[in-house]
Amino acid sequence: MAIISAYTLPGERVLPEGIAYSSAHGFYAGSIADGTIFRGSLDDELAQVWQPPGKDARTCVLGMAVHRDQWLVACGGETGHLFVYDMADSALVARRTVPAAKTLLNDVWTVGGAAFVTDSARPVLWRLPLGATPQAIGEPEVFADLSSAGANAFLNGITATADGTALLVAAQGTGTLWRVETASGAVEQVHLPEGCGFCADGLLLLGDRLLLGVVNETREGMIVFSLAAVALDAAARKAVPVGKWDDPRFDTPTTIALARRRLLVVNSQLTRAEPAAPFHVISMDLPPLP
Secondary structure: OOOOOEEEEOOOOOOEEEEEEEOOOEEEEEEOOOOOEEEEOOOOOEOEEEEOOOHHHOOOOOOEEEEOOOEEEEEOEOOOEEEEEEOOOOOEEEEEEOOOOOOOEEEEEEEOOEEEEEEOOOOEEEEEEOOOOHHHOOOOEEEEEOHHHOOOOOEEEEEEOOOOOEEEEEEOOOOEEEEEEOOOOOEEEOEOOOOOOOOEEEEEEEOOOEEEEEEEEEEOOEEEEEEEEEEEOOOOOEEEEEEEEOOOOOOOEEEEEEEOOEEEEEEOOOOOOOOOOOEEEEEEEOOOOO
């Protein structure tokens, strides 16, 4: 079967941001512009509207995560809403709102029985109890204080260690990486070599210790986006850079997912003066990792 190099998200002003992949249901991408959630098959170049814009008071979607291959959890950005959908029948399982006047719910990861959500407007990590049934879904609460990441931390990408005992959180605004214990919420900075920044949006853990991130940096006055990898130590308290890769197809990439040993990368077009259709999720080989 031929490999599809790009998947089209239908619409004139999609501005996609988040992505999640389920081996049973396909990939999901969300629109930061109007809250549409798309679903795509790896074998079809054209994704479909799965959740139309505005439904369930969903006007914006950023990061998303799959929970136990059953539910899709989606972040509502400045609305403060978190949405949980059943991937089998598309039904809304729950909608919850964080208790904060100013918020920017950016990315999410699920581990154990909870979803953990980064807030780019304030340096906190939210926890949404999920449980095993819709009735067991709780209310979001502040789980960890990451104010030590700085006033301009802009918390963004999040994932978990392979054993689920810690979360890895990118402070994109300060180029730092943080470790949060899933049991206690204890926070510590992941040590990177001096002068090594990690301004990451989406994160993806490959194997036990290789962390891949969509990063940005300024080169000759231009913002350049790349994939960067760091190798974690056994406790995920130290990391060293092991590679960085560009792709001429990148168009303000934001988040990544792994599907059938290939990377799915969201091209958001968010830094374009005039974003224009078509909007894509691109597919690429894994870079030559150590």
